[in-house]
Amino acid sequence: MDLITLDFETYYDVQFSLTKLTTMEYVSDERFKVWGVGIKVNDGDTEWFGEDETQDAILAIDWPNVRLVCHNTLFDGYILTQHYGVNPKYYIDTAAISRGLNPGQSSRLKDCAIRAFPNDESMRKGEELANAKGVWDLDPELEEQIASYCIQDVDLTYAIYQQWKSMPKSEMDLIDMTCRMFCEPKLKIDRERLTTYHEQEFNNAERIILGSGIDRKILSSNQQFAEYLYEIGLVPPTKKSPTTGKDIPALGKNDKAFKQMQDMYPQFKHIWDARTAVKSRLTQTRAKRFLSAAWNDDWLPVPLRYYAAHTGRFGGTDKLNMQNLPRGGELRKCIVAPGDDLLFVADLSNIEARMLAWLAGETQLLEQFRAGDDIYSAFASTVYERPINKNDDPVERFVGKTAILGLGYGMGAQKFKDTLAAGAMGPPVHFTLSQAQNVVNTYRSTYRGIPNLWRKLEDLLKQTLHKDNYGNVYGPLTVAANRLCLPNGMALNYHNLRYSSAGLVYDSRNKTEYTYGGRITENVIQALARIIITDSMLRLDKEHDVALTVHDEIIITSTNINPNATMDKIITDMCIPPSWASDIPLDAEGGYAREYSK
DNA sequence: ATGCATCGCGCG
DNA sequence: AAAGCGCGCGATGCAT
Numbered sequence: 001m002d003l004i005t006l007d008f009e010t011y012y013d014v015q016f017s018l019t020k021l022t023t024m025e026y027v028s029d030e031r032f033k034v035w036g037v038g039i040k041v042n043d044g045d046t047e048w049f050g051e052d053e054t055q056d057a058i059l060a061i062d063w064p065n066v067r068l069v070c071h072n073t074l075f076d077g078y079i080l081t082q083h084y085g086v087n088p089k090y091y092i093d094t095a096a097i098s099r100g101l102n103p104g105q106s107s108r109l110k111d112c113a114i115r116a117f118p119n120d121e122s123m124r125k126g127e128e129l130a131n132a133k134g135v136w137d138l139d140p141e142l143e144e145q146i147a148s149y150c151i152q153d154v155d156l157t158y159a160i161y162q163q164w165k166s167m168p169k170s171e172m173d174l175i176d177m178t179c180r181m182f183c184e185p186k187l188k189i190d191r192e193r194l195t196t197y198h199e200q201e202f203n204n205a206e207r208i209i210l211g212s213g214i215d216r217k218i219l220s221s222n223q224q225f226a227e228y229l230y231e232i233g234l235v236p237p238t239k240k241s242p243t244t245g246k247d248i249p250a251l252g253k254n255d256k257a258f259k260q261m262q263d264m265y266p267q268f269k270h271i272w273d274a275r276t277a278v279k280s281r282l283t284q285t286r287a288k289r290f291l292s293a294a295w296n297d298d299w300l301p302v303p304l305r306y307y308a309a310h311t312g313r314f315g316g317t318d319k320l321n322m323q324n325l326p327r328g329g330e331l332r333k334c335i336v337a338p339g340d341d342l343l344f345v346a347d348l349s350n351i352e353a354r355m356l357a358w359l360a361g362e363t364q365l366l367e368q369f370r371a372g373d374d375i376y377s378a379f380a381s382t383v384y385e386r387p388i389n390k391n392d393d394p395v396e397r398f399v400g401k402t403a404i405l406g407l408g409y410g411m412g413a414q415k416f417k418d419t420l421a422a423g424a425m426g427p428p429v430h431f432t433l434s435q436a437q438n439v440v441n442t443y444r445s446t447y448r449g450i451p452n453l454w455r456k457l458e459d460l461l462k463q464t465l466h467k468d469n470y471g472n473v474y475g476p477l478t479v480a481a482n483r484l485c486l487p488n489g490m491a492l493n494y495h496n497l498r499y500s501s502a503g504l505v506y507d508s509r510n511k512t513e514y515t516y517g518g519r520i521t522e523n524v525i526q527a528l529a530r531i532i533i534t535d536s537m538l539r540l541d542k543e544h545d546v547a548l549t550v551h552d553e554i555i556i557t558s559t560n561i562n563p564n565a566t567m568d569k570i571i572t573d574m575c576i577p578p579s580w581a582s583d584i585p586l587d588a589e590g591g592y593a594r595e596y597s598k
Numbered sequence: 599a600t601g602c603a604t605c606g607c608g609c610g
Numbered sequence: 611a612a613a614g615c616g617c618g619c620g621a622t623g624c625a626t
Contacts, residue, residue: 014599221622222605243604252606279606285620286608309616313610321618324609352610352615409614419614514613522615526610551610551616601626610616 001089004061005040005069005158008076009150013134022319023078024293024301034079035138038150046154048147051138058084071095071109071157073175074303074318077183082296091179094160096306097167100175103310103493104508113156116163123159126152168489173538177546178306178314185299186547186557187335187343189290190595194334198287205277205284212274219278222249232268237261253279254422286331289320300335302548310493310508311526312486312534313551323550328597335596337557344544344563345597346570346590347553350375351529356408358584359475359525360449370585376400383442398426403443408450408525410518413437454517460484461504461520465497476528476580482506484524487580488531492523532586536574544570555596563592 011033012018018026026032037054039061040046049057063086070076073093080086098107102115110125117123126149132142209216218224226236226249237257239250251258253276262272294300302322308315316323325331337343353375357365368378380388380400388396402420411419417436420429431439444451456474463469463479470480477492478485484492494506494515502514515523529552537546537554544566548555554574558566567590574588 019600217622223623241604248605254607279621305618308618311616313616315616316609316618319619321608324607324618326608347610406614410612411614412612415614516613518613519615526616553610599626602624603622604624605622606620608617608619 001065001067002062003042003067003069004088005046005154005161006076007038007070007150007154007157008079009035009037009146010079011035011136012132018075022289022293023075023303024295024318027079027082028292028295032083033136034083035132035146036143036150038147038154040154040158043158046151046158048151050143050147055084058086061086063088065089067092069094069157069161071112071153071160073179074182077179078301081183087184091176091183092161092172093175093179093306094157094164096175096178097161097164097172099305099307100167100171100312100490101164102495103307103312104495109153109156109160112160116160123156125156170488170534170538171490174534175306177537177541178304181302181304181547183301185296185301186338186545187300187302187596188298188338189294189300190334190336191291191294191298193330194287194290197330197334198284198291201284201287208270208273208277212270214271214274216278219275222251225249225251225275234261234265234268251275254424256421283326283329283331286320286325287334290331290334293320299338304549309526311523312490312530313526314549322548333595333597336594340560341557342560342563342566342592342594343547343596344556344558344567344570344590344592345553346556346567346574346588348529348533348574349587349589350404351532351552351586352525353404353408354584354586355525355529355532355581356450356453356521357447358581359528360447360453362447362449365447366585369587372587376404379404379443379446382446383439395427395429399429399431399439401425402429403439407440407443408447409522410454410516411440413440416440450521454521457520457524458504458517461494461497461515464494465499477524486527486531487578488535492527528581532578533574535578536576539573539576540570567592 011031016029016031034051034054036048036050037057038046038048039057066088067090068077068088069092072095073091077091080088094112095107098112113123113125132138132146135142138146209219214228218228229236237250237255238247239255241248290300303316303318303320304322305315305317354369357369368375374390377388377390377397377400380396383399384396388400390397399420402425406416406419413433413436416439417431417433420431422428460474460477460479461484463472464482464484467481472479476487480491482494482497486492496507498505503516505512505514533549533552533554537549540546540554540556544556544558546554547557556570571588571590575586577584577586
């Protein structure tokens with residue numbers, strides 16, 4: 001099989017660019033034009049093909065026998081499949097590899113080159129002196145310059161791949177899968193339903209905003225909306241900014257004081273409704289993005305960013321985050337399986353709570369998971385000192401749920417109290433600070449292994465600062481330089497980890513992050529849980545099309561033949577424990593339908 | 599015009 | 611000693 005490294009150079013201008021448009025909008029636009037392409041076959045010399053030669057050069061390649069290497073393969077791969085109609089056998093992306101090996105650091109080609117070849121000044125991306133912005137027809141001189149930059153980029157990409165190809169095979173396969181979700185879409189949109197929904201949402205919001213008689217600029221600005229409230233004789237609530245510590249208006253949808261204000265002044269309902277209409281436009285912008293993304297016969301590419309989080313979790317990209325669609329919302333129902341196929345959706349139940357119990361060695365909790373007990377009710381029973389069950393005690397169970405989901409990573413009494421009152425996951429519950437403190441204490445004393453784990457993992461991370469400790473093992477984790485090695489060959493990286501006056505800090509996205517036991521524990525648990533789900537995705541992708549993942553959820557398209565058997569197979573697969581945690585009790589649940597819904 | 603920090607809000 | 615965490619997008623407000 002040939003290894004082809006490739007880089008497209010395409011027309012762009014001020015309006016028509018990837019900062020303004022999504023990849024789907026850009027490539028499907030009338031203005032889309034390939035200036036040329038640089039192609040390197042195996043270790044041969046990179047060749048430039050100009051505008052008139054590109055198509056022949058692309059079509060001459062035996063794509064079913066090609067492993068493709070690009071830097072940001074979602075872009076070049078999408079052009080190959082959607083513009084030229086050719087599908088490589090395997091997709092490799094050096095930007096994705098960079099994020100896997102160096103999460104939280106820039107994955108631009110320029111920065112990758114420095115990281116891959118720190119001591120070789122010849123391996124540097126040149127400054128792009130040519131300004132080709134807005135030039136539709138390149139003159140020979142400009143084309144010459146672009147061609148030379150392009151060849152240089154292809155050569156760098158190839159060299160970086162050679163340097164980093166020792167990346168675990170399973171992770172390479174995940175990068176390939178991520179590219180296929182985008183370049184070879186598995187999902188479709190229900191265009192009619194989506195169009196109707198978009199118009200309806202838009203008209204509804206407009207009616208409410210216009211009806212209020214307030215300028216939408218005022219409605220959408222916190223500052224200006226606060227001033228407006230003053231003018232009509234109301235005192236806008238304030239709160240302390242969690243980042244700057246300054247007093248800021250508390251006018252968010254979930255700000256308690258603002259909610260109370262709305263309840264207190266029902267005569268201003270038109271104002272509250274208009275504020276919501278202006279602030280909650282996610283569904284409208286998203287519907288619009290879906291419609292333009294699915295330009296090609298309603299096929300919907302799924303843009304996922306491999307290793308977006310330093311824990312390995314995927315993220316959204318390309319102005320379209322498929323991982324935060326409102327639950328039970330119309331948007332999800334507008335996403336469908338193609339033809340007569342069905343969409344299978346399954347998620348790993350309480351995966352993080354299970355992983356936490358397992359790593360902390362909390363035998364009692366593990367036994368409860370193994371027995372299929374309702375963990376939230378079980379903990380609530382301890383708190384309330386009486387048997388709690390889902391049907392009779394929904395409020396008490398919600399307290400148990402909030403505790404299990406939050407307190408495992410060190411949440412304190414004040415935050416627990418606020419979280420309960422906000423009622424984000426259930427009915428709002430109002431506790432005094434001392435009642436909240438009691439629950440926190442009960443949690444920490446009931447599951448002693450968990451606060452113990454916070455201390456152990458903080459100590460383990462500190463060990464990464466001294467090379468005497470490299471190789472030390474804790475469960476599935478191994479100590480190395482500034483990182484905790486994971487059982488899949490990857491690592492939880494803490495770039496430039498060091499002590500500061502604030503404590504333990506590290507660099508992420510040019511920001512200094514402060515960390516501590518509870519937070520490290522959360523990172524470790526998230527990283528380990530992510531391995532369980534991606535292991536399953538890799539197995540399932542052999543038989544079905546994995547179309548999307550949302551952290552603990554896998555979305556698969558498959559035929560409508562024996563759907564119950566397919567569903568069972570998926571669930572069974574997701575519950576296979578990894579070799580490094582063969583005794584972890586896993587559980588999964590799911591369903592299938594034509595649409596994406598649960 | 600464009601970049602950056604901050605906030606709000608959607609998901610896990 | 612104590613501290614829930616992980617994302618991306620869109621809008622605002624301010625700096626360049």
